[in-house]
Amino acid sequence: MQVDFREVRIPDDHEQLAEFLCNDEWPFHGQRKLTSADIAAMEFSTTNVATFWVIADGRAVGLVRLLDLADIGDGAPLFDLRIGSAYRSRGFGLRAVRWLVDYLFTTYPELHRTEANTRHDNTAMQRILTAAGFTQEGRLRDAWKSDDGKWCDTLIYGILRSDVRN
Numbered sequence: 001m002q003v004d005f006r007e008v009r010i011p012d013d014h015e016q017l018a019e020f021l022c023n024d025e026w027p028f029h030g031q032r033k034l035t036s037a038d039i040a041a042m043e044f045s046t047t048n049v050a051t052f053w054v055i056a057d058g059r060a061v062g063l064v065r066l067l068d069l070a071d072i073g074d075g076a077p078l079f080d081l082r083i084g085s086a087y088r089s090r091g092f093g094l095r096a097v098r099w100l101v102d103y104l105f106t107t108y109p110e111l112h113r114t115e116a117n118t119r120h121d122n123t124a125m126q127r128i129l130t131a132a133g134f135t136q137e138g139r140l141r142d143a144w145k146s147d148d149g150k151w152c153d154t155l156i157y158g159i160l161r162s163d164v165r166n
């Protein structure tokens, strides 16, 4: 299936973003449900954040937000990946992570490493990160409070430019 990545434009895409994010559930994020006030407070297209739709056969099936871009030469950007619930477990998550790693290291020649954090019970995300070439580098115990108040461990992953070359 043809999968493309299209950069989000604000304000043009604002309504579609609110629809995509508010009409679904995000079980592995701090907030399972988002409101329009939450969307208004989120960064999508700034000097620090760039956001891309994951488009499959012309349909928006997911969203990738690249974070911490302002100090990319010194730091390690993170990302927020959300595939719509109707489209999960069809390989879009893995394709999105492979795409964003390539995009980041190609677009920013000064970038040395990229990081990802995920909850210890998010098995799909862990499989994706390993398949995309990330290494698990750490585990923070009880560092992530879930929506139901339960404390979860945070798994830290990283990928270096040299990992991609190899």
Ligand SMILES: CC(C)(COP(=O)(O)OP(=O)(O)OC[C@H]1O[C@@H](n2cnc3c(N)ncnc32)[C@H](O)[C@@H]1OP(=O)(O)O)[C@@H](O)C(=O)NCCC(=O)NCCS
Binding pocket: 026, 027, 028, 029, 081, 082, 083, 084, 087, 088, 089, 090, 091, 092, 093, 094, 095, 117, 118, 119, 122, 123, 124, 125, 127, 128, 131
């Ligand atoms: C986590 C998420 C990005 C995964 O993307 P996806 O498109 O559903 O996953 P893929 O189809 O690419 O599958 C990737 C791997 O995970 C496995 N997988 C998929 N769904 C799974 C599930 N519910 N439980 C366990 N493993 C699962 C697949 O079998 C595949 O592994 P394999 O290649 O070794 O067989 C997606 O489900 C999602 O957006 N979830 C909600 C938001 C979220 O959790 N984002 C990540 C925050 S860190």
